[in-house]
Amino acid sequence: MKAWNMYIDGQWVDAEERIDVANPATLEVIATVPKAKEKEAQAAVDAASAALPDWAAKTAAERSALLMNWFHLIDEQKEEIGRIMTTEQGKPLKEAIGEVGYANSFISWYAEEGKRIYGETVPASAPNKRIFVTKQPVGVVAAITPWNFPAAMMTRKVGPALAAGCTVVVKPSELTPLTAYKLAELAEEAGIPKGVINVITGDAAAIGETWMTDSRVRKISFTGSTNVGKLLMRQAADTMKKVSLELGGHAPFIVTENADLDKAVEGLMGSKYRNAGQTCVCANRVYVHESVEAEFVEKLKASVGQLSVGNGLDEGVEIGPLINEAAVDKVKKQLKDAISKGALLETGGEALSSEKGYFITPAVLTNVSDDMECMIEETFGPLAPVTTYKTTEEVIKRANNSPYGLAAYVFSQNISEAITISEGLEYGIVGLNDGLPSVAQAPFGGMKESGLGREGGHWGIEEYLEVKYISLGL
Numbered sequence: 111m112k113a114w115n116m117y118i119d120g121q122w123v124d125a126e127e128r129i130d131v132a133n134p135a136t137l138e139v140i141a142t143v144p145k146a147k148e149k150e151a152q153a154a155v156d157a158a159s160a161a162l163p164d165w166a167a168k169t170a171a172e173r174s175a176l177l178m179n180w181f182h183l184i185d186e187q188k189e190e191i192g193r194i195m196t197t198e199q200g201k202p203l204k205e206a207i208g209e210v211g212y213a214n215s216f217i218s219w220y221a222e223e224g225k226r227i228y229g230e231t232v233p234a235s236a237p238n239k240r241i242f243v244t245k246q247p248v249g250v251v252a253a254i255t256p257w258n259f260p261a262a263m264m265t266r267k268v269g270p271a272l273a274a275g276c277t278v279v280v281k282p283s284e285l286t287p288l289t290a291y292k293l294a295e296l297a298e299e300a301g302i303p304k305g306v307i308n309v310i311t312g313d314a315a316a317i318g319e320t321w322m323t324d325s326r327v328r329k330i331s332f333t334g335s336t337n338v339g340k341l342l343m344r345q346a347a348d349t350m351k352k353v354s355l356e357l358g359g360h361a362p363f364i365v366t367e368n369a370d371l372d373k374a375v376e377g378l379m380g381s382k383y384r385n386a387g388q389t390c391v392c393a394n395r396v397y398v399h400e401s402v403e404a405e406f407v408e409k410l411k412a413s414v415g416q417l418s419v420g421n422g423l424d425e426g427v428e429i430g431p432l433i434n435e436a437a438v439d440k441v442k443k444q445l446k447d448a449i450s451k452g453a454l455l456e457t458g459g460e461a462l463s464s465e466k467g468y469f470i471t472p473a474v475l476t477n478v479s480d481d482m483e484c485m486i487e488e489t490f491g492p493l494a495p496v497t498t499y500k501t502t503e504e505v506i507k508r509a510n511n512s513p514y515g516l517a518a519y520v521f522s523q524n525i526s527e528a529i530t531i532s533e534g535l536e537y538g539i540v541g542l543n544d545g546l547p548s549v550a551q552a553p554f555g556g557m558k559e560s561g562l563g564r565e566g567g568h569w570g571i572e573e574y575l576e577v578k579y580i581s582l583g584l
């Protein structure tokens with residue numbers, strides 16, 4: 111595995127210390143990366159700030175062409191990037207390659223969207239005035255990303271930021287930094303000028319505080335836990351930075367008495383067990399109408415029991431390891447809590463010894479009640495707790511009883527019931543008979559403590575623009 115350094119101002123530079131990167135399926139150290147601190151964080155902002163004027167002065171078409179160079183290089187090397195991702199994050203290779211394609215779709219989408227940053231004229235209230243509304247790049251952007259989607263969470267920020275004319279400093283998770291460095295290497299090869307993209311790894315708190323206190327950083331775009339998101343939002347206030355936060359989730363998954371149960375099981379399998387349940391939009395609570403619970407659970411158990419668990423590099427594996435031992439311990443804790451409160455373990459929930467990798471078999475619980483930890487705290491693992499409900503009003507109330515508001519799912523073939531529930535849910539994303547709603551053209555994001563702002567579609571590029579109007583006196 112290649113020894114990666116930080117990418118600052120077009121140079122690959124080391125730091126005084128380095129951090130090990132381990133494979134969660136085998137525990138072996140696969141690489142080391144630099145441990146940046148304040149000095150390197152400062153240097154990255156210096157580079158992005160110096161590169162900003164020339165990058166912002168390029169036409170949208172010129173920036174688009176460079177982004178598409180990057181897109182094509184990523185596409186050509188999607189297998190290699192996927193292999194890097196599986197080795198450091200654990201997801202099955204097929205999923206990893208799929209994520210590379212998803213990540214790349216943000217680059218191609220915003221390569222075009224940057225050419226559609228339109229202004230407006232506004233009818234003046236005085237005959238001797240004209241009002242022109244324009245949009246301009248916010249400036250230097252700090253992007254901090256999580257370990258569960260190492261490629262997509264980076265390009266979902268860098269794509270629109272660069273298309274808008276901003277420059278970026280990026281800090282990926284130290285658990286999965288290699289994918290980000292590979293993408294930076296391809297950006298350099300694509301001809302994106304030095305200083306436009308800068309990627310560092312290291313002391314997250316020190317890097318974050320350095321960037322949040324630097325007034326040249328005009329925007330923080332963060333994807334990660336709600337707690338860290340709240341910290342960054344507080345830190346950003348002192349220099350009034352624009353803030354985008356894509357935070358935690360706790361998705362309700364509702365199966366009504368009018369659902370196509372086969373589609374509902376298929377939807378749940380896709381939502382719950384993707385990336386071994388380590389996605390912010392995973393179904394976390396399954397509400398099934400009492401009249402169809404028995405049939406639904408039997409179908410679900412049969413599907414979950416067939417999932418193949420193992421090293422994501424092995425052919426046919428569908429469930430890889432969790433990211434670390436703490437992640438496995440959290441799932442085990444939630445299982446123990448639920449069972450102690452009366453839940454029934456229908457299948458799975460077996461953790462292999464952590465010396466052999468962070469594996470736990472996909473689980474289904476029934477006879478679940480709302481007081482159980484798995485119904486309250488984000489699980490971030492392959493555990494599906496199933497509970498029942500009687501009425502539409504009841505399930506909407508229970509589904510909304512959470513500080514989170516990212517994704518929710520409804521499976522129903524009754525259009526009136528489906529729309530009533532979808533409109534009643536306090537979530538930014540509703541999968542209606544769809545377990546996998548995430549696409550580059552839609553406004554991905556949450557309500558309540560799941561975040562601020564949107565990523566994707568035209569909404570995503572607005573996050574990197576300032577609105578200015580020019581009032582002309584004739």
Ligand SMILES: NC(=O)c1ccc[n+]([C@@H]2O[C@H](COP(=O)([O-])OP(=O)(O)OC[C@H]3O[C@@H](n4cnc5c(N)ncnc54)[C@H](O)[C@@H]3O)[C@@H](O)[C@H]2O)c1
Pocket residue numbers: 254255256257258259263281282283284314315316317318319333334335336338339341355356357358359389390488490516560561
């Ligand atoms: N809403 C979304 O789109 C989305 C997507 C992926 C993950 N998530 C959420 O992220 C969480 C899992 O990811 P994670 O474990 O990487 O989250 P995390 O918050 O622990 O880390 C996210 C990033 O923040 C950095 N970080 C940690 N402490 C920091 C600090 N004090 N200052 C600056 N940066 C800091 C980490 O190094 C990492 O790069 C889950 O809650 C999941 O729901 C949300």
Ligand SMILES: O=C[C@H](O)CS(=O)(=O)O
Pocket residue numbers: 258259262388389390391548554
């Ligand atoms: O985990 C969070 C990601 O945003 C999930 S998705 O791939 O965008 O659905």
